[in-house]
Amino acid sequence: MALEIPEVVIDRLPVYGRALDLLKQQGREVVNSQELGERLGVTPAQIRKDLSYFGRFGKQGRGYNVARLLDELNQILGLTREWSMVLVGVGQLGRAILAYDGFTPQGFRIIAAFDDDPNIIGTTVDGHLITSVDELAATLLERHAEIGIVAVPGATAQGVIDSMVASGVKAILNYAPIAAQAPPHVRIKDIDPVLALQSMTFYIKDQD
């Protein structure tokens, strides 16, 4: 019941949740930490330790009830409600994000999409009317959104982030290749394939 739960632990919980979701769809009722760990490449002890931060969800001799544990995790992570998101930047990547069918089933909904290109503003992409980014603040006053997605080029990304922060967004998913700055109360996660590639090359550069 410590107040300080390591961030690595929080990052693993959604991974467990996804595996449980799959097991549930397959009709499995119970699973033990051993099997769950094998599926995810994590040690069973790690899983049990992570879960023990939040309570006792398993039964000795049997394991974990899949549906029960999934519910608990969703509760812990705040996934029992819907989350509203705004997207800024409707280029190639922005369109893929708007079309992506992986957000909604998890309770993440894009409620508005913005760009600054006059040729794009006013068009409809996957059912979303694209609005001028100038109206971001006004829109967020009317329809609240807790999460912002940044899919603009690096040069304009920090400005977009600042606007989002000023409008009360609490978390930002940043696709732009910059070291984004935000106040401590706003969570940021970066999605950066180039950084991922540039670190993998270190390990494969001298291979065979």
Added chain:
Amino acid sequence: MALEIPEVVIDRLPVYGRALDLLKQQGREVVNSQELGERLGVTPAQIRKDLSYFGRFGKQGRGYNVARLLDELNQILGLTREWSMVLVGVGQLGRAILAYDGFTPQGFRIIAAFDDDPNIIGTTVDGHLITSVDELAATLLERHAEIGIVAVPGATAQGVIDSMVASGVKAILNYAPIAAQAPPHVRIKDIDPVLALQSMTFYIKDQD
């Protein structure tokens, strides 16, 4: 000169490299660990410690020569050469990846793109002729590629990964929402926006 360099360190080096790239473009000749740290949200000690794993690149009393340090990092990470990549899955996301202009300047080149949809095979996307995924192995025998990008749905992703591994790919960038399995000598990094969102909600769910 320890053989075991922590993976977190390797993950930070590209971040340093990107900042140095920017400084170099701005004409800066030297930078100290203090300023570099401020720009990136990292402590100066961390930067100096990370670099000390590989050598002594700075000068006391002055700092680091920007161009020199950037070269050293590129050398360390294996970024002084070109890397060939294959993409499998030319859907919405795959198209954004093919169109992305952020890979080439860093030396990452997509040399072939595959799909299994007859309506997509044979078409040209951003200068790339889309090939049937059945020809993946044959193509990789002819034109070698060290890196694979997976942009197919989760259900077929593991199969694609297995094919890539069998064809000698050494690193995989996986966009599919699965816990991907690969032999230890193949590096994998996952890009997963949903997991990122699902962990951020933990921190913002009880805010104000």
Added chain:
DNA sequence: GCTACATTGTGCGCGCGTGCGCAATCACGA
């Protein structure tokens, strides 16, 4: 109801990553 078995929950130690603090070192100006 009792026994045998399986699996959890967790105390504990180990190892690793982080950052402090300082000595070593370099540039520069007098």
Added chain:
DNA sequence: TCGTGATTGCGCACGCGCGCACAATGTAGC
């Protein structure tokens, strides 16, 4: 040439996360 000031490189200690190992606890079968 020497002194001053700045900044690196790194030894060291602290703290945290990981996983072992076992006691606690529940299940199932007889």
